[in-house]
Amino acid sequence: MKLVTHQEYVNAIIRLDLLLKEIDNKTSEDHPQMLELVEVSDIIENYEEAHFPIGLPTLQEMIELRMFEMGLKRKDLATLLNTSASRISEYLNGKREITLTIAKALHQKLNIDSDIILQ
Template structure:
């Protein structure tokens, strides 16, 4: 198995080509091809994290997204944000998130804390 670090864009593109072929072949886990796919995937993830970092989403947009995913209404957000007026104030960016709100949203809706504390 000839695997080496990805140093540049060409290495990255070559690895993506190999990964694509391996995914199409659908190798069994634990086989040499399966192991190669696993290792190359880790190398590509690392390269992408270093060269194509993603910005954290806007906290309010993250809350709205989670609401949409879970089919939640503004009333459903009361346990996390407070009374209905406060829910609307937060969702309309008229009130910031408190530490208690961030904790409740993180624990109850599994929205990452680092997303919730980001600048809106």
């Protein structure tokens, strides 16, 4: 991955904007402007990954997101994970580390990525 300067990044954004006005979904992948679009996009991506990295969400954030998505309250989550509501509160408030059994249940029943659980 090539190091990208701020000026190269700004230039790439300006060029990307212009290219997006000139090409469309019907432009072939081997068209020079389409190839330039890919190159400019790579420059932008490299700069943003280096300067604006997006980290993994915390386990607590993921649990709360899944609870929201599934319409679960803490007591519902406790039932689903076969634990108590007070234990769920301790996990969510960071007062207790999750157990291996709860980690497995979070992965299997809430589909939380293991990388998030293990961080």
